Amino acid sequence: MNARPVAALGVALTTFLAVAALLTDLLAARIAFSAIVGLPVGLIAGAAAGIATWARLWHSPGTRPPLLGTAAFGYALLGAAAVSYAVPPARSFVSVGTALPFGVVCAVVAFLLARRYDDRIA
Template identity: 65%
Template sequence: MTGRFVATLGTALTTFLVVTAVLTEVLSARIAFSALVGLPIGVVAGAVAGVATWVRLWDRPGLRPVLLGVSAVGYAVLAAAAVSYSVPPARPFVSASGAVGFGVVCGVVIFLLARRDPERLSG
């Protein structure tokens, strides 16, 4: 598995999560089923971000740490959601804001680690 694949999938996931959450929340006051609008648009935005990462963005070495940091946010939020779903005693401790905070911390850590040693990210 290459860094390009990890960054592509993670960037698509993070974009999907952010666009879906923001659009669903913004439209919730006007549309009763705002998730039915937010989910498809989030999928399209995630696909566009993934394709852009694979085709254009990964070829710019200066952007690789940023792409991996953004990817880590999506992976961490997904991991927190998986723990909340699969481990019932953990549900009181894992909230949406806690998962987002955990994701942001993971993203910053991965960004700093990737920026410290950029030669390892050649593939």
């Protein structure tokens, strides 16, 4: 299985979400529209992380399980946001407090599976 594009896109997504959310929250007390700063910086950081994963980090087999775990975290958060948006009855259940633990569980499972079946990941 060629998981390189899956990992690169997922790491980019996770980095974008983490940097944008953190920077927006940190600047919220000082700047009224902190998302105007946080989103572009998150986009640049996510693109850099995705390119680094694609070009450099994937070549080392020891880094593949952590990269796939990181990617799974971003995909899980994106999936939770999609369910919250598309399924109105689920909006009361899906929140930051439930999406983050779900993402962590998905990341750990992906990491453990990638570590267990490292010979199948190219």
